[in-house]
Amino acid sequence: MTARVLVVDDIAANVKLLEAKLSAEYFDVITASNGIDALSIVASQSPDLILLDVMMPGMDGFEVCRRIKGNPQSAHIPIVMVTALDQPSDRVTGLQAGADDFLTKPVNDLSLFARVKSLIRLKMMTDELRMREATGQSLGVLDAGDALASDATAPGGRILVVEDRAAQAERLEETLMPPNDVIIEGNPTEALVRARGGDFDLIIVSLSVQGFDGLRFCSQLRSIEATRYVPVLVIIEEGDTKRLARALELGANDYLMRPVDRNELIARVRTQLRRKRYSDKLRHNFQLSLEMAITDQLTGLHNRRYMQRHLATLLESAAATHKPVSFLILDIDYFKSINDTYGHDVGDQVLKQFAQRVAANVRGIDLACRYGGEEFVVVMPETDLSFAYMVAERLRQQVADMPFAISVPPGSINITVSIGVTASEGPQETAEALLRRADQALYRAKRDGRNRVISDAA
Secondary structure, three states, X not given: OOOEEEEEOOOHHHHHHHHHHHHHOOOEEEEEOOHHHHHHHHHHHOOOEEEEOOOOOOOOHHHHHHHHHHOOOOOOOOEEEEXXXXXXXXXXXXXXXXXXXXXXXXXXXXXXXXXXXXXXXXXHHHHHHHHHHHHHHHOOOOOOOOOOOOOOOOOOOEEEEEOXXXXXXXXXXXXXXXXXXXXXXXXXXXXXXXXXXXXOOEEEEEOOOOOOOHHHHHHHHHHOHHHOOOOEEEEEOXXXXXXXXXXXXXXXXXXXXOOOOHHHHHHHHHHHHHHHHHHHHHHHHHHHHHHHHOEOOOXXXXXXXXXXXXXXXXXXXXXXXXXXXXXXXXXXXXXXXXXXXXXXXXXXXHHHHHHHHHHHOOOOXXXXXXXXXXXXXXXXXXXOHHHHHHHHHHHHHHHHHOOEEOOOOOOEEOOOEEEEEEEOOOXXXXXXXXXXXXXXXXXXXXXXXXXXXXXXXX
């Protein structure tokens, strides 16, 4: 794993030492000796991780951290504060400023590299989601997203705590409730069952549970689809550096050393919940961008791009199973006159209602799409020409018999539709040939007087 790491420290010897250690592990290292330079480098070079000293003249590390995390363009960059300060209150201040971790000098190499690699893995995953969201925004299917910002007023999360010591579990529960919903489970097997179906926002795992391999539990959480992206915070005995490094390697997101400081627990939990909400938002937006990229925004039906890809797939399947695919192309008669007479808003109303009638008159396995303008298509897998013709005729009649409501006088208008129908025959059928035959049938329906269904057999 390689990444760009920014080291910020006003003492040159400290910078050189960290630079040498990181370079030996093949990280690309850039350096700054004060907060102002650090902010400038973050803005111009966007590092993958920042190792930030706290005690610096002028702007201290806490303020640098707040500014980086408060900027939507850099809020996602992980920050590890590296300092001689070793009090729990100092760690809490750093975490509240937005830091992802707090390492005390002199830094243990194993702890340093385990944390650096863990945070960089998480950042790379977040970067991929951010890139997909940016693509959605550039295509106009998503609005600009919110930054990973402070959420002191945000609601709590649903937390599973795996701890078999009653006193420790009770203390964790009292500390986190409210605002969080905390579930305590001392049996690791039951905890895994709960984790699978509990829709948790965070899982806290004590690695000191008796007769229980906490590291294996962490590994299992990362192998299960339901918990793959749920953050995991492990609680570990002080000084157990090797086990901590292994936990981070297996996918744990954060950790606490015993004895657990109440304020630090709250700060770390809040950080993980904030990141979970942000990641969930990015994944939701990515899924939304996929849906919007293949959906016609006016009618809610799939669009032409999706139909063309789906049709090719269906024809490949039909060739293998020797079952036909039928294809309907529908064109609203005299649609231009509707726009000219009543305006484009009314035209849009008609298109929406027409789409609803099409969707209501086809099966769940059929694909209804807006092909463009006032043209729609229906792809019917495993359907022969005679059945497709029957569906088309039923749809034509349903459109003609029921007036369409409009928002201007006279309040409703009558609409008719012309439909061309064809079906695939044989394993050599192509999407282009199917479309061409259906279009020819539609042309004949319009030429012969509209408001009719014409079939064109292969």
